[in-house]
Amino acid sequence: MRQSQTLIPTLREVPSDAEIKSHQLLVRAGFIRQTASGVYSYLPLGKKVLRKVEEIVRQEMDKAGANEMLMPALQPAELWKETGRWNTFGPELMRMHDRHNREFALGATHEEVITSLVRDEVSSYKKLPINLYQIQTKFRDEKRPRFGLLRGREFIMKDAYSFHDSFESLDEGYQKMYAAYSNIFKRCGLNFRAVIADSGAMGGKDTHEFMVLSEVGEDTIAYSDSSDYAANIEMAPVLNNYTKQVEAFKELKMVETPTQKTMQEVADYLGHSLEKGLKSIMFKVDDQLVLVVTRGDHEVNDIKLKNLNQASDVELATEEETRAALGAGFGSLGPVDIEDKVEVVADYAVAAAVNVSCGANKDGYHYINVNPDRDFKINNYADLRFIQEGDASPDGKGEIKFAKGIEVGHVFKLGKLYADKLGASFLDDQGKSQTMIMGCYGIGVSRTAASIVEQYNDDKGINWPIAVAPFHVHLLSVNAKNDEQKQFADELYQKLIAKGIEVLYDDRKERAGVKFADSDLIGIPFRITVGKRANEGYVEFKYRSTGEQEDIHEATIIGKLSSLLK
Numbered sequence: 001m002r003q004s005q006t007l008i009p010t011l012r013e014v015p016s017d018a019e020i021k022s023h024q025l026l027v028r029a030g031f032i033r034q035t036a037s038g039v040y041s042y043l044p045l046g047k048k049v050l051r052k053v054e055e056i057v058r059q060e061m062d063k064a065g066a067n068e069m070l071m072p073a074l075q076p077a078e079l080w081k082e083t084g085r086w087n088t089f090g091p092e093l094m095r096m097h098d099r100h101n102r103e104f105a106l107g108a109t110h111e112e113v114i115t116s117l118v119r120d121e122v123s124s125y126k127k128l129p130i131n132l133y134q135i136q137t138k139f140r141d142e143k144r145p146r147f148g149l150l151r152g153r154e155f156i157m158k159d160a161y162s163f164h165d166s167f168e169s170l171d172e173g174y175q176k177m178y179a180a181y182s183n184i185f186k187r188c189g190l191n192f193r194a195v196i197a198d199s200g201a202m203g204g205k206d207t208h209e210f211m212v213l214s215e216v217g218e219d220t221i222a223y224s225d226s227s228d229y230a231a232n233i234e235m236a237p238v239l240n241n242y243t244k245q246v247e248a249f250k251e252l253k254m255v256e257t258p259t260q261k262t263m264q265e266v267a268d269y270l271g272h273s274l275e276k277g278l279k280s281i282m283f284k285v286d287d288q289l290v291l292v293v294t295r296g297d298h299e300v301n302d303i304k305l306k307n308l309n310q311a312s313d314v315e316l317a318t319e320e321e322t323r324a325a326l327g328a329g330f331g332s333l334g335p336v337d338i339e340d341k342v343e344v345v346a347d348y349a350v351a352a353a354v355n356v357s358c359g360a361n362k363d364g365y366h367y368i369n370v371n372p373d374r375d376f377k378i379n380n381y382a383d384l385r386f387i388q389e390g391d392a393s394p395d396g397k398g399e400i401k402f403a404k405g406i407e408v409g410h411v412f413k414l415g416k417l418y419a420d421k422l423g424a425s426f427l428d429d430q431g432k433s434q435t436m437i438m439g440c441y442g443i444g445v446s447r448t449a450a451s452i453v454e455q456y457n458d459d460k461g462i463n464w465p466i467a468v469a470p471f472h473v474h475l476l477s478v479n480a481k482n483d484e485q486k487q488f489a490d491e492l493y494q495k496l497i498a499k500g501i502e503v504l505y506d507d508r509k510e511r512a513g514v515k516f517a518d519s520d521l522i523g524i525p526f527r528i529t530v531g532k533r534a535n536e537g538y539v540e541f542k543y544r545s546t547g548e549q550e551d552i553h554e555a556t557i558i559g560k561l562s563s564l565l566k
């Protein structure tokens, strides 16, 4: 591609609305432009990178036995009404009417479309398992689109769906996708972890998220410093290996805590550490009030609370509801003397508490020297807290550390949920009708491209790994006025592309400094500069990743590049 004939509008200054490196660099280097909030145009270089990432995805998906197809973005509302998701999703699901006033959803995902299609076309166990995938634009009306391609309202996803006649078959299909995802992200040059995740509203059991390690990631990963254990912090279980301190029980006493509200204020006022206090928070779990008690230095994990009761909705209770139930407001709650006004659940750590403080369910008062069993009954101890750095790794090996991650992939064992709702069944080898068992597997293709920039950049710009770079070579002629050099560069350009090498040729009538700065910004792995030594047949060869450069004879270029690009 000749730069004098394409569109690569580079910018010197950082766009004000771009907070993170990948967003800043993709805009400055002329890869993307925002069309609306969370909606982007991919300019030629951006499109080239998308195509490279998609190509890697395709190769690995096809190798895993998946079949590419393409589903519509326009989805009839009837399908979403059949699964009940037309109502469970709010404004995030973009909807529209056609000219006949029929309702449609703009595809945020495709479980409804694919399951209804397979329902209509597959009815025998002989046709199972089957894995169908697409690479397609998705629409999700995010409340706060940000970080450029990382959280857009229109983005490119590879979504795959597998259909099975047994859970064993699903496990096999899931493992194949898990392996394919590992290959894909490895080939993209990404530093990632597959983490145990929460299936959220999708139901089903096993699910893993593929997380690119990055400080700008919105998810927190809990990983072991001595094994490959890694889980989304929402999911990481906490071992119940608390030891009860050996300490004589002291006499329970109620004390005035006139203005102390937060755990820290109460602990400071009563002169003990955070962990010698109990924290009690009122939740509404499927509209049922539940008091959740944890140690003062722990945080309630609402996902674990939700999974504890297989609830569909967990939220904090209001102060009014809390006061109505326990006669006190936030900051004065506790498990003592509340009989069965509300259900009480507690994290395992609470069972090991000795002589601790807690709210007295009376505004401005706390109990001290509180002991479980003697002073309060808990009908349900469970693992209800977020894991913390330094906790033992759930696999028993080493300690937990935290890292931030960008979710670029998510694989689910869906089970029968969608097939049930949409009536996707098959006749088994006994001729008996069975419900299909499904898996679904997503990769954020545009998000993956941006994640690569997050991990491959320096103070000069992007530093693309070869496998996903928009071009292999950036060819520059620095003195546009020198016919001999221009002639040399033109011929070299033809030679390289004749050998199938992907070359971006900067043949613009620009000063050398502008060309070098743009080249560093765009980040193509290898740069060939044609300058004054062209008359001896020598060019300058520069490695974008290390900055090292050397003069080489043009006769050696093809051989050098062929070995570098292998």
Ligand code: 9G3
Pocket (backbone or CB within 6 Å): 089, 092, 093, 094, 108, 109, 110, 111, 139, 140, 141, 158, 159, 160, 202, 410, 440, 441, 442, 443
């Ligand atoms: C919606 C909207 C947003 C959504 C969904 C539906 C996330 C939704 C979960 C999935 C599950 C898997 C197939 C590929 C892999 C992920 N956000 N999810 O279902 F209507 Cl607005 O998408 N789908």
